[in-house]
Amino acid sequence: MPWLRCCRVGATARADAPNCRATPTSNGCTAGLPDAQYTLLLDDMVLHPRPEVQFLEVNEREVYRFAYRKLLNSAGTPIFNAPEGQQIGLLSSGDAYVTVEDSAPGWVRINANEWVREGDTQVMTPSTFAGAIIEDAYLGYTLAWVLLPDHPAPYPGAAPDPTRTRFERYTPVYIFAEVEVDGWRWYLVGPNAWIKQTSIGKVIFVDPPEGVKGRWFAVDLYEQVLVAYEGTRPIFATLVSTGLPEYPTLEGTWQTWERLVNTPMDGAEGRTDFYSVENVPYVLYYDGNYALHGAYWHDVFGYRNSRGCVNLSLTDAYWVYEWSQAGGYDLPWVHVFSSGQYAGE
DSSP: OOOOBOOOTTOOOSOOOGGGSSSTTSSSEETTEEHHHHHHHHHHHHHOSSOOSEEOOOOHHHHTSSEEEEEOOTTOEEEESSTTOOEEEEEOSSEEEEEEOEEETTEEEEETTEEEEGGGEEEEOOOOOOOEEOTTOOOSSEEEEEOSOBOOBSSTTOOOOTTSOOBOTTOEEEEOEEEEETTEEEEEEETTEEEEGGGEEEOOOOOOOTTOOSEEEEEETTTTEEEEEETTEEEEEEEOBOBOTTSOOOOEEEEOOEEEEEEEEEEOTTSTTOEEEEEEEEEEEEETTEEEEEOSSOOOTTSOOBSSSEEEOHHHHHHHHHHHHGGGOSSOEEEEEOSSOBTTO
């Protein structure tokens, strides 16, 4: 279940329309805004129906480089030396992901002379989500992505209108206005189209932390968005997944200390929260074992879902890895912050 987010403490809504809350579609109001304000925005909404940024093409080479599987046996997965051969080991139960090197009827090989029953595995299909190049893009309005598929509401605080075209997950949008209703922000993303903030991940720009130069990354824990910068210039933005509440991603600023094209990751051996992941791609370690890296095992970018690392889609992870070392920036900085506060935390 997505974790609820509340409005940023001390933030001011871009559009304050208290007189339109009781009569959002009459008495001088249109779609919850004063008529004059809405009319001005309507011109821009028609002129810019979709964010004018360059979205990355899905990197199919990376998405389909390996055949990924999740191990399903809750009691541990037996390993055999050959199909129908002798058992030579047992993989611990927990979150375990492997890559398939070969197969035989009813069996898959996960390493040299290591086979598991195909029925003990589940095929994993990596996400094809990809972020956007925002350098030199039109950003007169805030760039955002829709996180939950739904129909828009006709005005702030209203129920979704099923007669309106549904916004699918990962749809990019501009935010043309913001109104707060009952402690929650509502975003105008098109003509008569409002979406509650819990269904939106938006891009918020920040200045470089003191001492940070060159190419660096800002990770917003609240919006679950990463922005790549060169100096003060934003270059790229995308959705990420950071640590779950029980495995929080820490705030701070660090210089990356190691980069790996791929590596295994595991932890919590012998515990119920044990995990083991093979071939984690495009890893940038920045704070001990915390890293930016690709994640092929889920497609919930825009929500917290990791053990503390910053998860990216495979397309985005490849871009981040390659761009960050171009021009001599082998060890870019990572700045982790939160632009808001989660409800109940």
